[in-house]
Amino acid sequence: MREINLHFKTLKGGFVIGLVANNDFSSRALYELLNIFSESHGNQLEINRVQVVTMELKELIRLYVKRYGSLVPQINKLNKKISDLPCCERFLLLESEPESTKDKLAFEALLMVCNGLKSEGDDYIGNDVFSKQIEAYSMFSPRSDIRTVIGEKNKRKRKCRFCSKSVSDGARFQSVAHAIPEALGNKNIILAEECDECNSFFGDHIEPSLIEFLNIYRVTLGIKGKDGYPKVKYENGVAQFDGKHINIASRDIDEDENGNLAIKLKSNNKFIPIAFYKALCKIALSVIDKGELVNLDKTIEWLLELEHSTVELPKIGMFINHSGYSGHPKIIVMARKDDSCLSPHIVCEFRVGCYVYAFIVPFSNKDTLKYLGDEQMNVFFDMFPQFAQNNGWVYTSFDSVLEIKPTYNVKINNSESSPYKKFQQVPAAHLV
C-alpha cells in the first residue's frame, strides 16, 4: 500500500490531494497522476517542484479525472482547482507540508520569484542574519490577499483579545473587526476576537491618526478603502485618485522656473502621534499568536487608556521601498521565543504600498530594556540589521500626545522620467 499527500501551493493558497494505492486500480491512478507532474529518470519518477499551468496540463487533468474520478473520488476537486488557475501561472507541488517557518517562507518566496513577483535575493531568506532571527523569533504574518479570519469562529465561544470579555460577560461580536483598518485597503484580515466595544473604541480613539497619516499615500498609491478610491479633502485643497490619475488641487502651489511644483496640503483632520503608534501596535496584537498576549497585559492597558498619557516610547522606523509594492497592507510580527537575549520581545514590520514601518511593541513583560536612546536601539539593530539606519531607515518619535493638524508637502518634478506625470494641476480658482 502506498499513501501520498500532494500539496499544491498556489499564489492564492493551495490545496492537498491525498491518494491511497491499495489495489490495482488505485495504484494505476496514483502512478498516472504522478506521471503528469513528473519527469522519468530510468524507471524512477521525479516530481517537478515548480509546475506551470498550461492548456495541455488542464486537458491532461480533465481526462485523468474523467477516467478515475468515479472510483477515486478524492481526485475530483483536482480538475476544478487546476482549471481555475490562470495559464502560465507557476505553482509548487510538494510531497509533504513544509515543517518549519523557515521552509514555509522559503517556499512562499520561491513561488513569488518563479511568478516574477519578486526577484531573487530580494529577501533575507538564506542569509545568515535571517537564520539567526528565525532561530530566536517566531513569525506571524497573515495572508492579506485571501480572506483570513484570526481566532475563534464561533461567536458564543469568543473572548475579546483586548478587554478579555466574553459573551457571558456581556461582550458583543456583531461587527466585523478588521485587524488592519479597512480604510487602508484591508478587506481580508479579520479579527474574530475583538468585541464591538473595543472595535469602536479603537475606531474612535486611535485609528483616525493612522489613517490621517497615511491618507496622502493612499491617494498617490491609489489604495481603495471602504468607499472606493480615496478622495481626501484638505483645508486648502483636495487630493484624489480617480482610478487612472492622481489629481491634486491646492491654493498653495509654487512653481519654479523649471516647472517643478511644490504643493502644500493642510489637513482638516487631527493627528496625534501617540495614537498612530498605538494603532500600529493594535494591528500587531490582532494578528499575534494568542499565547503571547499574557506578556502584553501592560501594552493592552496602554492601548485601552481613555486619555493618552505621556510616556517615552521607542522611535518608529520608516523606509520607502522603491522596488516593492504591496497592494494589500501587510503586517509581519516577530515574537522572541526565549529570554536568552536582550533584543525586543515583539518587533513588527508594517507595509502599505511602498511604505514600510518598523516598530517595537512597548511594555512587554519579557523586555528588560525600553529601547530608548541609541545604545539600546543598537541592541535591536544587532538582531535586526535590516531595520538599521545605515540601510536607509529614518527613525522618528511618535510619543507626543498633542493634537496637530499636519501640513504635507508634495513635490512634483517636471522631468520626463518623473512618475508624477500622473498629477494634474487644477487651478486654485476651481476649488470649492
Ligand SMILES: [Zn+2]
Ligand atoms: Zn473588548
